[in-house]
Amino acid sequence: MTNRKLYLGPLTDNRRWDMVNIRPDDVFVVTPPKCGTTWMQTIVALLLSGDPEVETELSVKMPWVDIRIREMAEVAERLDAMTQRRSMKSHTPLDGLPLDDQAQYICVFRHPLDAHFSMRKHMRNIPMPWFNHWYPEEDEEGIAFRRFLDGGAEGFDGDAMPLAHILRHYQAAKALADRPNVSLFHYADMKRDLAGVFAKLSTLLDTPHSGAVMQQLLAAATFDNMRQNAERYAPSGGKGFFKSDTAFFHSGTSGKWRGHLTDDELSAYDAMMNAHLQPEDRAWLENGSALRDTP
Template identity: 75%
Template sequence: MPPRKLYLGPLTDNRRWDMVKIRPDDVFVVSPPKCGTTWMQTIIALLFTGDPEVETELSVKMPWVDFRLREMPEVAARLEAMEHRRSLKSHTPMDGLPLDDHAQYICVFRHPLDAHFSYRKHLRNLPMPFFGLWYPEDDTEGTTFRRFLDGGPEGFDGDAMALAHIIRHYQAAVALAERPNVALFHYADMTRDLAGTFATLAEMLGITHSAPVMERLVQTARFDNMKAHAARFAPSGGKGFMKSDAEFFHSGTSGKWKGRLSDAELAAYDAMMDAHLTPEQRTWLEYGSSGPA
């Protein structure tokens, strides 16, 4: 196995994983931002407990380990003290994570343009002004999309979520997809068949619940319910970290980028995607297993 790549940005420091003792039943949720990370974490929390009323408290119970703005000794101690089955979140590509032969790695992806436009809105909802140069509020010159295309996969560019970073995430996951403990999920598939997503995950994680319980869990994880109870389901919800917990769950829809990019911008995006991915890989990354509707 090659050595782990270094991912070090304003938000991410994947060296922090050196302080985590991985357990064989750990479940990693690995994805670029705004691709369904919180949704997948919530599904796993519901499956772990079988309780549709569970207080997920994702930031505490299923922490984002890479997030360098929290003291790592405290995060590591909290994880070590957990007596229940653990789930851990990462926005680091798989080639920067410690790989265990028994822990499960759940990789979640979304159409890169949907993720990009969702991230634009997400940053407006956070107290992180240092992204202003990449995501200017009054972007009359197309700066944001130009940097999305020009940025690299690591460092500041990675945390600003350049297209190269999304592609790196996907390629690193695909390279490991033949391992029995690595699985790729797509936001579009989760949207089309949430009950099927629950069933697939339950089988992967060795979890069994009765049909009535599973139906209640599925209903709890539907977008409208999560948005209606945003303080409960948003990361750090109810603590005032975000300007609006409800805005974290803005719409949950896809394709909002349509009509907002010029022909030249779309052509540049197409060229980059085609340069790095096969046609089959590109179709899956953009649309999931069912392809474009």
């Protein structure tokens, strides 16, 4: 944990990374929750394999190292035994991860309000009661949004994904974006230009494929295809972990928060965003860009 921030919550523990022996060709997908993590992991799996029919099995083959559910000794042993090029997932900001000079760090962001409303749906689809008081099913008093705004970036709050945690993720990634092995992507850009994302990632990961193969990989990674084959693409899909695998891919659309927040709530959100971000950073975090390498 030397020179790394400590992130401990009821669900995650970033000290678990101390047991991972990093290889120079490893690929880390680093995101706040509900920002396109599974989508990006799937794209990486497709590019590394070159096979549109690859069984991604993300929970096992591209594990979420931070999560406490599996014993870390077992996860580390499984990772060490892998002979193929590896990819791993983290919801820990980059300042809490081990940084290798050659491994690739793929950071993905989404409009914070879209991520928050997606998280609300997600919490109703998982059998984890820890955050029920953060995300009450009946929320006439606006508890979920109030805690989204006042929650801290670390500790218990961090696992519940308040705005402060998203901002910490963004600031930590931006601080390292001048490194050639740290790249920032945006969910909105993935929706606008998925082919461009594939091309950029293929270059970053040094995974060239023919045009015909790239078209097949691209078709496999469309949101509609992943939703239609949710048991295959959802983390732990087909194993009964989620109440509904299909609901994991709820809609993939943006702006569902519009009309569901009061003027006071939006003003409070604006104030917090403006207090922590420069205008150009806020614009990128909310809306993405034309696939810039840095925001």
